[in-house]
Amino acid sequence: MAQSDAESGRIVIAVDLDYFFAQCEEIRNPDYKSKPIVVCVFSGRTETSGAVSTANYLARELGVKSGIPIVNAKRLLANHPEAIFLPVDHQYYETVSERVMDIVKSSSSGSPFEQASIDEAYLDVSESSNGDFERAARIAQDLKTELKIAEGLSATLGVGPNKLIAKMATDSKKPDGFGLVGAEEVRNFLKDLPVRKLIGIGPRIEDKMASLGIKTIGDLADFDAAVLSESFGRHLGPQLKKLAQGRDDDPVTARPIEQLSRIVTLKEDANTYSFQDQMIPLARDISQRLSTLGFKCRSVGIIAITTGLKTKARGVTLESPTDSYDEISSIASGLFEGLFRSGNQRIRRAGLRVSGFDKETREVGWARREEERQETLSSFFSPAVNPKGSA
DNA sequence: AACAAGGGTTTAG
DNA sequence: TCATCTAAACCCTTGTT
Numbered sequence: 176m177a178q179s180d181a182e183s184g185r186i187v188i189a190v191d192l193d194y195f196f197a198q199c200e201e202i203r204n205p206d207y208k209s210k211p212i213v214v215c216v217f218s219g220r221t222e223t224s225g226a227v228s229t230a231n232y233l234a235r236e237l238g239v240k241s242g243i244p245i246v247n248a249k250r251l252l253a254n255h256p257e258a259i260f261l262p263v264d265h266q267y268y269e270t271v272s273e274r275v276m277d278i279v280k281s282s283s284s285g286s287p288f289e290q291a292s293i294d295e296a297y298l299d300v301s302e303s304s305n306g307d308f309e310r311a312a313r314i315a316q317d318l319k320t321e322l323k324i325a326e327g328l329s330a331t332l333g334v335g336p337n338k339l340i341a342k343m344a345t346d347s348k349k350p351d352g353f354g355l356v357g358a359e360e361v362r363n364f365l366k367d368l369p370v371r372k373l374i375g376i377g378p379r380i381e382d383k384m385a386s387l388g389i390k391t392i393g394d395l396a397d398f399d400a401a402v403l404s405e406s407f408g409r410h411l412g413p414q415l416k417k418l419a420q421g422r423d424d425d426p427v428t429a430r431p432i433e434q435l436s437r438i439v440t441l442k443e444d445a446n447t448y449s450f451q452d453q454m455i456p457l458a459r460d461i462s463q464r465l466s467t468l469g470f471k472c473r474s475v476g477i478i479a480i481t482t483g484l485k486t487k488a489r490g491v492t493l494e495s496p497t498d499s500y501d502e503i504s505s506i507a508s509g510l511f512e513g514l515f516r517s518g519n520q521r522i523r524r525a526g527l528r529v530s531g532f533d534k535e536t537r538e539v540g541w542a543r544r545e546e547e548r549q550e551t552l553s554s555f556f557s558p559a560v561n562p563k564g565s566a
Numbered sequence: 567a568a569c570a571a572g573g574g575t576t577t578a579g
Numbered sequence: 580t581c582a583t584c585t586a587a588a589c590c591c592t593t594g595t596t
Contacts, residue, residue, distance in 0.1 A: 195579090216583035226583045229579090241579075244581045263583090292579055292586090375588090377577045408590060411576095436585060474571085484582070488573055524583085 184358075186311045187427060188298040189333040189341035190279055190318065193350035195294035197231040199268050200261055202327045211237060211258040215245050218440035223249060225440075228263050232350060268293060271326065278325055282318040287427040297338050299427035308334060308357050316353060336361065339374055339423035346372070361421035366393030373418055380407070380415070395419035431532075432468065435461055436478065438526025444482050446521050448511040457527050458507065462500035465529065471496030473531030475503055477510045480524035488528075489514050496533050503527065 192198065196214040201207045211234035217225040223246045230239040230248070237255065239248045245260070252258040272293045279296045280288050287299040304311035315332040322328050329351040333344030336358040343364075344354030356364045365373075371381045373392050383406060389395050395403075396419040403412035417423070437457040441450050465472060475497075476490025489510040497503065507527050514520060 218583065224581085224583095226581090228583070242582080245583095246581065265584095294579075375577070379576060411589060414589095430587090432586090434586065438584065440583070476572090486574065490572065492571065526584090528586095 183424075184306055185299060185301045185336055186304050186306065186308060187335055187338050187341040188283075188300055188311060188315045188318070189335070189338065189345050190296045190298070190322075191331050191333075191342070191345045191349070192275065192294040192322075193329045193331060194229050194231050194235075195272075196229040196263060196268055197234075198328060199264075199271050200259075201231065202271075203267070207231075207259060209233075209257075211239065211252055211255055213239055213245075213248050213252070213258065213260045214263055215248075215260055216263055217245070220440060220442070234258065271328075275322065275326060275328065278321055279318065282321065283314050289427045289429060295342075297341065297427045308355065312353075312355050315355075319353060337421075337423040338425055338427065339418055340364070340421055342374055343372070365396070365419065365421055366391060368392045370395055370419075373415070375415065375418060383407070392419045396421075432470075433532070434528060434530035435464055435472075436526060436528035437461055438478055438480075438524055440524045441522065444521050444523055445525075446519065447515055448508060450525060451508060454504070454507060454511075454525065454527065458500055458504045461527055461529055462498055462503055465498035468532075469534055470532040471498045472529035473533060474529065475506045475510075476528040476530070477507050477514065478524075478526045478528055479511075479514060479520065479522045482521040482523050484523070487514060487520065487522075490528070492531065496531075503529065 197212045200212055200214060208231075212231040213234050214228045214230065215225055216228050217223075219225075225245045227239060227241055227243050227245060227248050229241055234248075234252065238251045249260070275294075276290050276296060279298065283298050283300050283303045286303050289297045291297060298314075300311050300314055304314060311334050315334050319330055319332050322330050331345040331349045331352045331354070333341040333346075333348070333353075334355040335341035335344050336356075340356050340361055344356045345352070348354040368391060370376055370384050370389055370392055371378075373395070376384070384390075384395065387398070387402070387406065389398055395416060398416065400413060400416060403416050406412065407415060437460055439453060439457065441453060472493075473496050474490055474492050476488055479487040481487065491506060491510070493506075511525070
């Protein structure tokens with residue numbers, strides 16, 4: 176890249192609501208604040224089947240964390256009869272999130288804003304802070320206070336020269352914290368952290384890194400680029416090294432939605448498409464979301480998780496984009512039939528996915544780009560350019 | 567050569 | 580043993596232009 180973070184001098188604020196779903200439950204019922212709260216996704220197979228979505232810090236201190244089986248969480252809290260297990264109420268969290276995001280947006284009006292998830296957002300305050308980290312810190316602190324006053328929610332805010340560092344600054348100060356890492360401090364901030372703390376490195380990559388002798392982010396920042404490309408791919412290898420150096424030019428900007436999906440755990444494992452009825456609400460929901468967004472999709476796919484928890488996917492690209500429930504349903508049913516015909520599959524979870532969105536308003540532009548692409552290609556292969564052809 | 571499409575993996579929250 | 584749901588980025592392979 177032509178410009179480094181230091182040269183471009185950005186200042187980014189990361190906003191991360193603390194234990195969001197569980198905190199939403201606490202503000203709805205303040206009695207919960209003194210108890211371990213576990214927000215669960217019940218799959219409906221048995222009384223306790225499913226996983227923990229989020230837990231408050233009282234529960235976390237007792238070992239309950241995101242992703243663990245609900246049964247295990249119950250075991251961990253067996254000696255805590257005051258513990259509360261609640262089903263996720265996505266609707267409610269969404270309404271709280273909308274109000275929060277409005278506050279975040281207006282906290283530095285005019286600044287580029289990006290909602291990164293239901294409970295995370297970024298602000299690029301380079302302009303509004305006049306390039307001054309002190310002023311940025313004040314904007315962030317004021318916002319933190321306002322979220323507390325207006326919504327009763329605690330959040331952790333981070334200030335940094337880019338999204339990566341701002342985000343990692345919050346990670347180091349959770350919950351109810353504030354972190355600031357200036358451009359000159361980035362190297363020291365990162366260098367001794369375990370490589371697993373770098374955003375984008377999960378357990379798999381951590382293992383591979385360990386086998387290369389990479390333990391800290393500093394190790395990764397100095398590691399041989401060619402070996403990294405070889406081990407992690409031509410895109411990911413260089414990307415990870417760059418992130419380890421604290422360099423991130425990803426802009427703070429609204430992201431277009433690229434795909435929509437819904438998946439459910441089946442009432443019983445299936446080896447035929449006998450669960451059609453369970454796909455109806457999913458197709459209805461997806462079709463409805465498409466039309467709400469004004470989107471039509473060019474790709475329709477199915478996702479299946481086998482009893483061995485392997486993912487299987489099948490999909491097709493359509494001649495003309497659709498948002499129709501009937502069309503999505505019938506394509507999905509054909510894909511499921513094909514999946515079961517292709518081999519003996521025992522499926523635990525099944526779902527639908529759509530992608531390849533063309534907003535109607537963008538269809539003309541897309542068609543024109545498509546034409547241009549074809550012209551470019553045909554000229555590439557034309558006799559004048561093709562050495563063999565011109566011979 | 568560049569890109570699209572299909573299917574799988576990894577990560578995150 | 581038990582293992583949710585949504586979405587993005589990336590990987591690899593194969594086919595098309």
